[in-house]
Amino acid sequence: MEKQTQKTKSYHHGRLRETLIEAGVAMLEEEGIHALSLRKVAKRAKVSHAAPYRHFEDKVALLSAVAEAGFRHLAQAMEQTMADAEQDPHVQMFEIGRCYVMFGIAHPAQLTLMFSDLLKVGTSESLLSAASRTFELLTQSVENGQQAGLIREGDSAEIARTVWAMEHGLAMLMKEGFFGEGSDQGMNHSITVALEHLLAGLAA
Amino acid sequence: MEKQTQKTKSYHHGRLRETLIEAGVAMLEEEGIHALSLRKVAKRAKVSHAAPYRHFEDKVALLSAVAEAGFRHLAQAMEQTMADAEQDPHVQMFEIGRCYVMFGIAHPAQLTLMFSDLLKVGTSESLLSAASRTFELLTQSVENGQQAGLIREGDSAEIARTVWAMEHGLAMLMKEGFFGEGSDQGMNHSITVALEHLLAGLAA
């Protein structure tokens, strides 16, 4: 372990790839998506502006890694939520939705990045799989709802796409303030109302 | 009229403001949001890179105008759809949703721009009113549905926000290809399925 630490800390400061991603995530939250330049990220990581090219093919590759970190963060929060509400599928559906929307409100610029056209261009394998994981969890919660008799029978992936669209729309509109610059209470109310409307339509 | 044409066409080529907005819309569709630079828009309009500053305070102001054109375009399509389906509120709901999502699929980069954080920063009065108009039309169609007994009673603005979130989520995810690079048929099916699920939950 010590040797590993020694090694990764060796030349200049090591662990640069992770440091750059972390710097990217932080700058995204602090200054928004337009302030995120490769040169500033490098400066924040205390390396020259050319150093990132040792670890990322280009700017898009770094942004993809930042987006991927976002998907992993979101998926982990969703897994935690699913485990916590394992015994009640109805609560589980609501809490997963809240999870998704709240992630967007907490990390608006990162959510923008995650659903920008990067995925079309960059197409890094690991980004695609991290994104898929998020959708799989959504599908799984729908299947839990079906097994509990809360959600009608039918293609669970199709129903999950509908749920996804609702939650994604809520997240995108709320994070940009279209539902009013509401309090946490107001936010929660809007999420609950929208999901209640949808779940009524999805009922068995 | 002739005098007006003469006047607007006078120095160099006149009507530059409109020409720049049109160039911006066109470039957005052709090359995407990242290719849209002030200098390229100016070149396309055959003026120097400094000329746009006679008509727009900065790049954000030009982008706001392009976003505003998008909202006006969308609102007009929605109005047309509402008029065409005036006699059947059920059809009206579906067609307005289709209108919204199809606009996103036809103009993905412009929709991205319309819901980027420009609205937060730029805050041009006319952009805000164009955006509000879109939401008002959505609310109106919900009220039509309520009057026809298709949609439950209650705060129409609240229900309209739910409908908006669903349609917005669909548009955003579909335009980025998350529902598969489907045919028009597949797209239409996905839209229909999602709206059916939601409208069942909103039923009286």
Place this chain on the structure above:
DNA sequence: ACCTGAACACCGTTCAAGT
């Protein structure tokens, strides 16, 4: 009044050179 061209600070990317 409206537009140009030079200038400035910034950006992404490349590459020879250093350790």
Place this chain on the structure above:
DNA sequence: ACCTGAACACCGTTCAAGT
């Protein structure tokens, strides 16, 4: 192997100068 510094083409913005 990993990083630096100079260089290049691009960008947004400003401003004195032209018509």
